[in-house]
Amino acid sequence: MSKKKKSPSKKATPSTSKASTQKDKNSNSSQELQVKNSFWVNHKMHLILVFFLSAALYANTLGHQYAVDDSIVILRNEFTKKGFKGMHGIWTEDTFTGFFGSKRNLVAGGRYRPLSLATFAIELQLFGEVVTSSDGQPALDKDGDKNYRGKPWISHFVNMLLYAWLCVVIYLMLLQMFNPKRTQNNLKGYFIALAGALLYATHPIHTEAVANIKGRDEIMVLLGSVLAVYWVLKAAVAEQNKALFYEVGAILAFIFAIFSKENAVTFLAIIPAALYFFTKKELPEILIKTVPYIVIVGIFWFGIRGPILGDAASVVSTNNAPATELMNDPFLKIENNRYVSYTNEERLATVLYTWGKYVKLLIYPDPLTNDYYPKHIRTNMDVIPTFSMPEVLLSVLLHFILGILLILGTLKRKAYAFFILFYLATFSVVSNLIFPIGTNMAERFMFLPSVGFSTLCAMGLYELVQRASDRGKSWVDALRIPTAVLGVLVVLYSIKTCTRNLAWYDDYTLFTTDIVHSPHSAKLNNAVSGVLQDKANRSNNSIERKMLIEKALGHSITATQLHPTYNNAWLLRGNANVMLGGVKKQEGANNTNPQAKRSLFEEALKYYDAGIQAYNEVLRLRPDHPDVHRNLGVVYRDRGNLLGQHLGQIDASIASIEKSLTYSNxxxxxxxxxxxxxxxxxxxxxxxxxxxxxxxxxxxxxxxxxxxxxxxxxxxxxxxxxxxxxxxxxxxxxxxxxxxxxxxxxxxxxxxxxx
The missing domain is CATH 1.25.40.10 (Tetratricopeptide repeat domain)
Structure with a gap:
């Protein structure tokens, strides 16, 4: 029998082992070389990409007009319209004072955001046109000052640049967190910084803050706050002389942020947390480095903001509490024909329901709308969210998990915990949990928290890279799927952002677009009625004009049904009825059939009477309304003309016209x-x-x-x-x-x- 051949030993010979080791070293060196020479670790290319992509996404807003709250900060703000001469009022009054002409405590806590408002005054002074009277001379205001008319494209351009700069600073902050030394073979740091910045830059939920000029306060507060975090982290690892420079820069950036919008106060938690999670600093040193920011907030809040706003500055003020009004307090319901507050359970369930809606919009940002006012957020026109609803329970579970992960991650100094904290901290002040903010929710309120969301997504994508690498794949192969996912998200987000921007062209475009998604919003129905009536007044086409007025009447009726004490909606309902009365009167005058003519005149009379009824409701709700007396005078006059000229009722005509003179003598x-x-x-x-x-x-x-x-x-x-x-x-x-x-x-x- 032949002997069995001895199987070769599985143990490598020394020469084989050395060869294998050398091969692995060469392979690793090759991969490191590939990484070092790749786009992924080229931070200069990253900065260029982030800046120009962020700007390009909003380039299609440059031809847009003013919209929505731009009236509050620009068009009808007596301070900003003065240019430089309005600065005193901007810095010494509530942000709303320049619009309302006096302090109006509409929402708890008041508003003091002078820096963002000041930028509008500067724009008007430098790039605007002086408002002139009919003789070509400057039209002076009540203080004898010139007023300026702005150019919206300038404001949109500034917003676009500020946003692009913000996205660059977010990239730099993330890179500083994950790769402070800019190590070329640290793919993780570069990948998370770039992916996080790109996901943030392209996210469609930001369109409200950027495409709407007034949203500049959101851009500025986040820009200053993120810059402060970035420079705080730079100071922590820099040499002593440079560290002081960065620390001073961080303090100045934080001052810039808090005077832009009060939300910067949440960075009192984020700044020390950044030092805790991303440096080797111990808690005592972290607390010492946080002191300057605590001092700044104290001086701002109690030494400047408090004295300027007075009682309105307190979110728990009882002496000067905001008026009970559904448009400023969404947690109201009708019982026994009057508004009463939600129960604690109803309020909390509604708040948690909106938290879930925010997460859904961050993951799948469609549909988007500018209006989440009552009763849009309800699952039906009059269904208040409860804890029995799956959406509320899912939101509770999700945020409970986030809380657990935050605690566990904090104890272990895991980076993901910091970004959960970033999300929750910046969201806290607009969550309606700590204090009421005057509305259920708004997309702009995600402008700050979405930094945390975008970075967590970027970290998740890198985890896919790491796992593939751990399975033996090269870095090039490991990057393929995460890069493809990132690319698809960036492209889809970019398309959605660019198309959503189109809705922000002007009030008419925005309101008539968003009513499809917010049919149960009393405020949006009221707004749509207003813009339809404005368009009808400018139309020379009688058929189009009639169609627009009929639609306007329908929306104003819906608004008053949703919110029975909504005086502005009742006013627009009256206006639409009066306008339709005029249309019917004209149709009757043009008709040659005597029977049809009289029928049309009688229809016109019904519309006039409906208009009077609506105006009387405005008088009941708000006797001092500046428009209703004039409107009643007009409708009684036109009604009298109809009765006398076309229906032959002279005595009724005289009575109606004499009634008109009681309102407009x-x-x-x-x-x-x-x-x-x-x-x-x-x-x-x-x-x-x-x-x-x-x-x-x-x-x-x-x-x-x-x-x-x-x-x-x-x-x-x-x-x-x-x-x-x-x-x-x-x-x-x-x-x-x-x-x-x-x-x-x-x-x-x-x-x-x-x-």
């Missing part, structure tokens, strides 16, 4: 119509043989026509009607006097062509 048209109506009544009384009553009626007509003449002395139609009135009274001298007066003013006047 110096209205030329009301006196003119009343004079004509009394003149017609006088002629009817003459025909009935009631001569004394007829004479009294003609004298009343003259009295009203003379009042119209006092308002407009050379009004030819009034002079002509006075001639007619005196002819009925058989006073030839007066007849000739007024005849000569109107002939002298307008010899071509043809009374037969006048109404």
């Amino acid at each position: 110096k209205d030329f048209e009301s006196f003119r119509l009343l004079g004509i109506a009394y003149g017609i009544k006088g002629m009817q009384l003459q025909q009935a043989g009631r001569l004394q009553e007829a004479t009294n009626s003609h004298y009343t007509a003259i009295k009203n026509l003379e009042k119209a003449l006092e308002i407009t002395p050379n009004a030819v139609p009034i002079l002509y009607n006075l001639e007619i009135a005196y002819r009925q009274l058989n006073q030839p001298e007066k007849v000739e006097e007024y005849h000569q007066r109107w002939k002298k003013i307008d010899p071509e006047y043809d009374p037969t062509k006048q109404q």
Whole structure:
């Protein structure tokens, strides 16, 4: 028998082992060389990409107009419109004062954001145009100052650049956290910094803060805060002389942030946490380095903000609490025909429901809307979220897990815990949990927390890289799937951002776009009604105009159904009814069929009556409303004209016009119509043989026509009607006097062509 061949030993010979080791070293060296020479560790290329991509995403806003709250900070803000001369008011008053003209405690805590407001004043001064009167001279305001008209593209351009700069600073902060020495073979640091910055830069949830000019306060507060964190971390590892430079820079950046928006206060937790998680500093030293920021917040909050805002500065003030109003307090419901506060359970369930909605929008940002006001956030028009709802329970579970991970990660100094903290800390002040913020939620409130979300996503992608590498794959192969996922997300986010920007072109585009997604929002229905009415007033197409007004009426009715005490919605409901009354009146005047004509006039009368009913509701809710008295005067006047001229109801016409004068006692048209109506009544009384009553009626007509003449002395139609009135009274001298007066003013006047 032949002997079995001895199997070779599995143990490598020394020469084989050395060769294998040398091969591994060569392989590792090759991979390191590949990494060092790759795009992934080229931070200069990263900075260029992040900056230009961030800017390019919002380049399509440069042609946009002002929208939404831009009126508060620019268009109708008496301080910013003054340019440099408005700085005193900007820095010494509540942010809303320049818009409302006085302190208005609309939401708890007040608002003091002078730095972001100051940038608008600077823009108007440097790039705006002086507002002029009809004679071409500067139109001075009540203080004798020039006012400036802004150019929206300048403001959009500034927002675009600030956002691009912010995204660059986020990249630098993340790189400092994960690769402070810029080590070329530290792929992890570069990957997380780039991926985090790109995910943040492209995320569509940021469109509200960037595409809307007013959102600059969000950009500025985050820019200053992140820059402070970055420089604090730089100071922690820099040489002593450079460290001082970075520390001073961080303090200045934080001051910049907190004067832009109060949210910067949350970085009192984030700055020391950054030192704890990303440096080797011990707690005593961390606390010492946090002291300057605590001092800054104390001086700002209690030494500057508090004295300026007064009672409104406190979120728990009882002496000057905000008025109970659904548009400023979403946690209200109707019971026994009055608004009462949610129960504690209803309030907490609603808050947690919105927290879940935020997470959903961060993961899947669609649909987006500018309006989450009541009752958009409810699952149906009148269903308040409860703890029995799956969405609320899921939100509770998710945030409970985040809390556990935060605690465990903090104890072990894990980086993911820092970004959970970043998310929760910056979200806390807009969460409605600590204090009410005046609305259920808003996409702009995710502008700061999404830094944490984006970085956690980037860390998750890198984990895929690390696991693939641990399985023996080269870095190039390990990067393929995570890079593909990142690329798909960046492309999809970018497309969504660019298309969402289009909705922010102006109020009309934004409101009519978003009402599809927020049909149960009282505020948005009210806003849509307003922009539709504005467009109708500018339209020369009668069919289009009628269609727009009918849509506007529908939205205002919905708004009042959602919020029965919404005085602005009732006002717009009244306006839409009056406008439709005018349309029906014109249709009747153009119709040749007597029966159809009268039917249209009667429809017009119903619309006028509905308008009056809506205006009376405004009076009941807010007697001092600046517009309602004027509007009531107009509708009663137009109603009287309809009754007298087209429905032949002279007494009802006179009563309606006289009612109009109780609201507007110096209205030329009301006196003119009343004079004509009394003149017609006088002629009817003459025909009935009631001569004394007829004479009294003609004298009343003259009295009203003379009042119209006092308002407009050379009004030819009034002079002509006075001639007619005196002819009925058989006073030839007066007849000739007024005849000569109107002939002298307008010899071509043809009374037969006048109404």
